[in-house]
Amino acid sequence: MIYRASFNGWDNLTIEDLLVAYRKAKADCFFENTFPIAIKFAEYEQDLLANRNGLPGQLKSNSGFEADKDLLGDFRLLPRKLSTDRKPSF
Numbered sequence: 001m002i003y004r005a006s007f008n009g010w011d012n013l014t015i016e017d018l019l020v021a022y023r024k025a026k027a028d029c030f031f032e033n034t035f036p037i038a039i040k041f042a043e044y045e046q047d048l049l050a051n052r053n054g055l056p057g058q059l060k061s062n063s064g065f066e067a068d069k070d071l072l073g074d075f076r077l078l079p080r081k082l083s084t085d086r087k088p089s090f
Contacts, residue, residue, distance in 0.1 A: 018052065
């Protein structure tokens with residue numbers, strides 16, 4: 001089966017769309033070692049069937065993520081590199 005991503009509005013969102021998006025998000029987060037999110041995926045998967053079945057209706061009723069604070073995460077600012085050495089002045 002070949003999946004082609006095509007967003008046609010929140011009313012046309014399918015379970016297949018959500019499953020593909022979930023797998024991509026999970027893979028991205030697990031390969032990024034500076035973003036400690038694995039516990040959130042584990043908590044979501046404790047009741048995966050109910051969460052998966054309720055998400056389309058939640059997204060459709062709110063027209064996406066922006067209006068529902070429960071679906072939005074927090075942001076973090078993480079430096080890429082820390083050093084105690086001074087940079088050379090030119």
